Amino acid sequence: MIILTTLLFISAAYLIGGLNGAILLCRVKGWPDPRGRGSKNPGATNILRLHHAQAASTVLIFDLLKGTIPVYLAYFIGYSPFAIGLIGIAACLGHIFPPYFQFKGGKAVATGLGTLLPLGMDMTGLLLLTWLFTIAVSGYASLAAIVTAILAPVFVEFIKPEFTTPVIMLSVLIILRHISNIRRLLTGKEKKIVNWKQ
Template identity: 40%
Template sequence: MVEYSAILIGYLLGSISSAVVVARVLRLQDPREVGSGNPGATNVLRYGGKGAAIATLLGDLLKGVVAVLIARELSLQPWVISATMVAVFLGHLFPVFFGFKGGKGVATALGAYLGANPWVGGALALTWIVVAVVSRYSSLSALVATALSPLYVWYWMGDPAYVAGSVVMVVILFWRHRGNIKRLLEGTESKIGK
């Protein structure tokens, strides 16, 4: 029963939308109703500024880290920790507290990876940063880092349960970014800070 509790806690933590909370605290517009409509750090940066974006990013990272650390602290099996990673990610995408209208899950997934294995999280963060510096596209950075995540997970974590969870997150994250992928191919995607 503890296993399912950890997964549920992960989903509920993921359902706390940092972007919406930050917007309410700072009396900004609801991020789901402005800009790209995505309640994530990149959209908040575009209309709320760096401070609000950093707070959103940290909140999204933290909920991923905390959810996975709870599962790890309970000494649960890899499949439960992997399922908790997916659950916190899905909570961010489909938050029960915010009408199931969530973000794309990049920062929350990164937080989950950091909580599971700092080497994987660090490799993903470094990949994102390098691609962002070179391309200036947040979405492309997220897609490249996400595409590499199963390889990083396999190398540093090894267990098939973690690899399977990573693949699930890759598929869902690419699906959530389908509009971004289309705009990248058309050359109309917004660059970071624009």
Template identity: 40%
Template sequence: MTLFILLLVGAYLLGSISFAVLLSHLRRLPDPRSLGSGNPGASNMLRLGRRPLALATLLGDLGKGALAAGLGQLAGLDDILAAWLGLAAVVGHMLPVFHRWRGGKGVATAAGVLLVVSWPSAIFCLGFWLLLFAWQRIASLASICACLALLPWLAWMAPELFMPLGLMSLLILLRHQLNMRRLLRGVENHFRR
């Protein structure tokens, strides 16, 4: 139990590293939370015209979710406990202690968690996300729908992981409330074709 608690704290702290903010700072660029959508994530970095930084942000955020869950597996924990560690990393991304609690939405970090604890779920969500994004060119809509689709998928294909990964999806949906309002008003940001 002590090991799990230490890993939980470590996963949260790992998740608290904001690669968008860190990379922008290293490149002497403005804080991405003050520009575009205000979200420190890969989509906003891409929207701001910084493709290499967007890719680095995506890989960093994905990697920290995968690392948090992977460290649990290396410590001998089962996939369920590893998923709880992944959830801690996602919470860290959303409410980062290192960045005054102003974090992102957690989609890429959650994808990293899924890759480690349930790669079929990761492939399912990625496929769902890509189809919706190709159709509408709205990253938030694709993310919201992928999170919603993950819930019945987990209930059917990986019910033992439903609690931690379902909670992860619900937290991501909560972080997308403003996006949902903009979608309903028809004013959400699109990526140009």
């Protein structure tokens, strides 16, 4: 029975994760599909490039919540750390491979962060500070996501070590989604979201 309910929860998290905020907002506003413009990534950063900060904030909050809600409910119900981790990963996989949008989604940065918010304000603060610091120093949103993903397992090991394994799995998933960004960073072709020299 526990296995069945866990599988149902994982499936629900995947379906919730598939509700891509950027694509939905663009459809509501009558804007072009973000998967065909800018970085072609349907996420908050690309929406910021293509439109404005208010639209990007809406997408960011939406994508955060669809990671936070399933994980928080699983945490509240009392699922094991590993099961909670699988539920969080399922939400991220839904964002990456959305069943409603031809399985072509984003990189799950905001959704991944959302899955970690229920671990506490200290974890949330460390992740946000890491992301903001990397953005401030480098100007690259992709590098900020990669650095934050790398450090997330380190942070959780000191805060709630029982979640280290699923967080490592989540971090690997996010880093793999950034392989093309890593190549562009190494060749100097990656675009900055903030350019302090301008």
